[in-house]
Amino acid sequence: MSKHDTPLLDELEKGPWPSFVSDIKRQAEKKPECWDILGQLELSYEEKITHWKHGGIVGVFGYGGGIVGRYSDMPDRFPGVAHFHTVRVNQPSSKFYSTAKLRAICDLWEKYGSGMTNMHGSTGDMILLGTTTEHLEPLFYDLTHELKQDLGGSGSNLRTPACCLGKARCEWSCFDTQAICHHLTMHYQDEVHRPAFPYKFKFKFSGCPNDCVASIARSDLSVIGTWKDDIQIDQAAVQAYIKGEYKVNGGAHDGRDWGPFDIDKEVLALCPTNCMRMNGDELQIQTSECTRCMHCINVMPRALKPGKEQGATLLVGAKAPILDGAQFATMIVPFIKIDPENEFQEVIDFIENIWDWWMENGKNRERTGEAIQRIGLPSFLQIMNIEPIPQHIKEPRSNPYVFWKEEEVEGGWDRDIREFRKRHAQ
Numbered sequence: 001m002s003k004h005d006t007p008l009l010d011e012l013e014k015g016p017w018p019s020f021v022s023d024i025k026r027q028a029e030k031k032p033e034c035w036d037i038l039g040q041l042e043l044s045y046e047e048k049i050t051h052w053k054h055g056g057i058v059g060v061f062g063y064g065g066g067i068v069g070r071y072s073d074m075p076d077r078f079p080g081v082a083h084f085h086t087v088r089v090n091q092p093s094s095k096f097y098s099t100a101k102l103r104a105i106c107d108l109w110e111k112y113g114s115g116m117t118n119m120h121g122s123t124g125d126m127i128l129l130g131t132t133t134e135h136l137e138p139l140f141y142d143l144t145h146e147l148k149q150d151l152g153g154s155g156s157n158l159r160t161p162a163c164c165l166g167k168a169r170c171e172w173s174c175f176d177t178q179a180i181c182h183h184l185t186m187h188y189q190d191e192v193h194r195p196a197f198p199y200k201f202k203f204k205f206s207g208c209p210n211d212c213v214a215s216i217a218r219s220d221l222s223v224i225g226t227w228k229d230d231i232q233i234d235q236a237a238v239q240a241y242i243k244g245e246y247k248v249n250g251g252a253h254d255g256r257d258w259g260p261f262d263i264d265k266e267v268l269a270l271c272p273t274n275c276m277r278m279n280g281d282e283l284q285i286q287t288s289e290c291t292r293c294m295h296c297i298n299v300m301p302r303a304l305k306p307g308k309e310q311g312a313t314l315l316v317g318a319k320a321p322i323l324d325g326a327q328f329a330t331m332i333v334p335f336i337k338i339d340p341e342n343e344f345q346e347v348i349d350f351i352e353n354i355w356d357w358w359m360e361n362g363k364n365r366e367r368t369g370e371a372i373q374r375i376g377l378p379s380f381l382q383i384m385n386i387e388p389i390p391q392h393i394k395e396p397r398s399n400p401y402v403f404w405k406e407e408e409v410e411g412g413w414d415r416d417i418r419e420f421r422k423r424h425a426q
Contacts, residue, residue, distance in 0.1 A: 001032040001033060001035050001036055001079065001080045002032075002035060003028075003035050004035060004036075004038055004039030004042060005042075006021070006038050006039070006041075006042040007042075008042055008045040008046065009021045009038060009041060009042050009045065021038070023116075024037055024038055024116065025038070027114070027115050027116055030110075030115065031110075031114050031115050031116075032080060033080030033081060033084070033114055033130065034080070034114055034115075034116065034130075035080065036072075036078035036079065036080030036081045037080070037081055037084070037114075037116075037130070039077075039078055040072060040074065040077075040078045040081055043074075051072055051073050051074055051078075052070055052071065052072065052073070053071050053072065053073035056069045056071050056083075057069060058083075058085055058133055058136065059136070060136055060137055060140040060151070061137065062193075063140075063151060063193045063194070064155060064157065064193060064194045064195045065088075065151070065152075065153050065154040065155045065157045065192065065193055065194070065195055066087065066088050066151025066152055066153065066154055066193065067085055067086070067087055067088070067136060067151070067154065068085065068086040068087075068088065068154050069083075069085055070083065070084045070085050070086055070130070071083050071084075072084065081130070083132055083133055084114070084129075084130040084131070084132075085130070085131050085132070085133065085136065086127060086128065086129055086130070087113070087127075087128040087131065087136075087139065087151070088123060088125040088126075088127060088128075088151060088152035088153070088154055088160065089105065089125055089126040089127075089128060089143070089149055089150075089151060089152060090125060090149065090150045090151060090152040090160050090185070090192075091120060091124060091125055091126050091152070091160065091162070093163055093166075093177070093178035093181040093182045093185075094163055094164065094165045094166060094168060094169075094177070094178050094181075095120060096168070101147070101149075104146075104147050105126070105128075105143075105147060105149065108139065108142055108143060108146075108147065109128050112131055112135040112138060112139040112142075113128055113129075113130055113131035113135065113139070114129060114130035114131065116128075116129040116130055117129065122218065123152065123154075123159060123160065124152070124159070124160050124161075124162035124204075124213075125152035125153075125160050126152075151193070152192070153192045153193070153200075155195040155200070156195040156196070156197045156198065156199050156200055156365075157191060157192060157193070157194065157195035157196065157197055157200065157201070158188050158191035158192045158197070158200075158201050158202075158203070159192075159200050159201065159202045159203075160185070160192065161181045161184050161185050161202075161203040161204070161205070162181065162202075162203075162204050162205070162213055163177035163178060163180070163181035163204065163205035163206070163207075163213060164177055164205065164206050164207050164211075164212040164213045165177075165207075165212070166178050166205075166207045167207065170207055170208070171305065172207065172208040172210065172225075172294075172297065172305065172306055173207025173208055173225055174207055174208055174225030174226055174227055174306055174310035174311065174312065175207060175225050175310060175311065175312055175338035176338070176340060177205040177206065177207045177225075179340050180205055180223070180338060180340070180344050180347065181203075181205050183340075183343065183344055184203060184344065184347075184348075184351075187348070196359070197355075197358070197359060197362075198358060198359065198362035198363060198364055198365070198366050198371075199322075199362070199364070199365045199366055199367050200220075200367070201220045201221070201355075201358075201367075201368065202218065202219040202220050202221070203219060203220075203221050203223070203351075204218060204219035204221075204222055204223070205223045206222070206223070206224045206225060207225040208224070208225045208226075208294060208306060209224055209225070209226060209292045209293060209294045210294050210298070211224055215315075215318070215329070216315060216318060216328050216329050217318050217326075217328055217329075218318055218319075218320075219318050219329065220316065220317060220318065220319070220329075220367060220368045220369065221314065221315075221316055221329075221350075221351060221354070222314070222315040222316070222318060222329040223312045223313075223314060223315075223338075223347070224312060224313050224315065225306075225310065225311070225312050225313075225338075226292050226306075226310070226311065226312060226313050226335060227292070227306045227307035227308070227309055227310045227311070228307065228309040228310075228311070228335055229287070229307035229308055229309040230285065230287045230307050231285050231287070231290065231296070231297065231304050231305070231306065231307055232304065232305045232306070232307060232308070233283055233285065233303065233304055234302065234303050234304075235281070235282055235283065235303075237300070237302045237303035238263075238283045238300065238303040238304075239281060240302070240303070241261055241263065241300050241302070241303055242261065242263055244260055244261060246300075246302050246303075248261050248266065248299050248300065249298065249299055249301075250298075250301050263278065263283075264278075266299060267295070267296050267299055267300065270295055271293075271295065271296065272291060272293055272295075273289045273290065273291055274289070275287075275288075275289035275290045276296065283303075292306075311335050311336055311337045311338055312335070312336055312338050313331060313333065313334055313335060313336075314331075314332050314333035314336055314347070314350060315328075315329035315330060315331050315332060316329055316330055316332050316354065316368060316369065316372065317329050317330050317367070317368050317369025317370075317372050317373075318369060319367040319369050319370065322365065322367065322370075324370055324373065327369055327373075329369070330369070330372065330377065330392075331391055331392070332380075332381070332384065332386060332392075333350065333386070334389070334391055336350075350384075353383075353384055353385075354368060354384070357380075357383050357384075358371055361375075377392060
């Protein structure tokens with residue numbers, strides 16, 4: 001394998017930012033197959049089509065997921081990537097690695113693969129890019145037996161659960177994201193490794209409404225920390241912000257001097273529901289109108305923090321554009337306690353109710369959110385035995401029609417019709 005002329009890719013090395021092209025060239029000095037990665041990509045840039053072909057199932061014994069088969073459609077021209085499979089490695093909760101573990105994984109990948117990695121892709125897993133079919137089983141054996149590290153999910157299965165830093169590093173976290181992420185990863189090993197769903201299913205856990213893992217946009221079940229009671233207010237600290245004694249946004253800024261802090265302009269006026277006001281020197285928040293957007297807490301972290309009655313909101317159905325356009329998750333359960341002592345059983349029950357329905361009724365390659373969109377949210381809530389509440393409504397109804405099911409009308413329709421006819425006959 002030799003170097004290829006890559007004038008288009010070379011453009012990506014210009015400018016102040018780090019370049020993946022430079023990284024691959026550096027790696028190619030040790031792993032020559034990386035030259036063929038660049039050569040094939042350059043050709044794709046020229047022709048504006050991919051040269052990774054579809055088809056071909058590859059994996060390791062006993063697992064249906066974790067390995068993503070990659071085959072070049074030009075193996076004679078680029079033999080180094082004739083097969084160049086991707087391995088997904090299940091990341092630890094919050095991606096807390098020791099340097100020793102990272103070095104061991106990288107050493108293993110230098111031995112069996114291209115040495116190229118992706119830290120971390122949108123899947124959440126650590127991605128090991130590029131190995132051959134004959135190297136998969138020895139890699140898997142060493143990864144699981146020597147490093148005690150498992151494969152993540154791929155295909156129509158439960159994808160590797162992911163979470164934010166949670167209570168390990170964040171004072172705003174309303175539940176232990178790492179505990180539930182680890183527990184559900186272990187609890188659903190069969191669902192992670194052996195695809196049995198209509199399509200993929202993702203859990204993501206964010207400890208507070210800042211949603212640092214973007215669960216509301218990327219997961220079929222989004223668990224976002226929240227609270228039921230009042231935001232905790234330190235009135236002395238509020239005055240310290242107003243007087244300029246504390247820096248706003250925890251001191252984070254873009255290098256410009258924005259002048260003195262203006263609580264009316266920077267906090268009160270930006271509240272989406274106008275639930276905040278200053279009453280003299282006292283900040284007041286009307287909890288019934290607060291949507292937990294976190295803006296005020298982010299701006300004045302020394303003065304405000306989440307309430308004490310904490311739990312999570314459950315949202316269902318986010319996805320990227322596959323069959324239909326991209327969509328955010330829909331709020332289904334406004335508040336639920338996250339109970340580690342009960343091994344998160346309430347959340348597990350909720351998950352399995354969804355799966356029971358989706359696995360029976362979902363179409364091939366139809367995400368949960370698309371199935372809900374197809375049958376309608378009212379039908380989904382009924383299936384889940386959840387009473388509709390105002391928070392489920394996107395907008396007020398715009399037609400005068402009300403439909404009743406026969407069993408919802410006492411005595412049934414027949415009796416009502418008979419009585420109606422009898423009255424009018426008289």
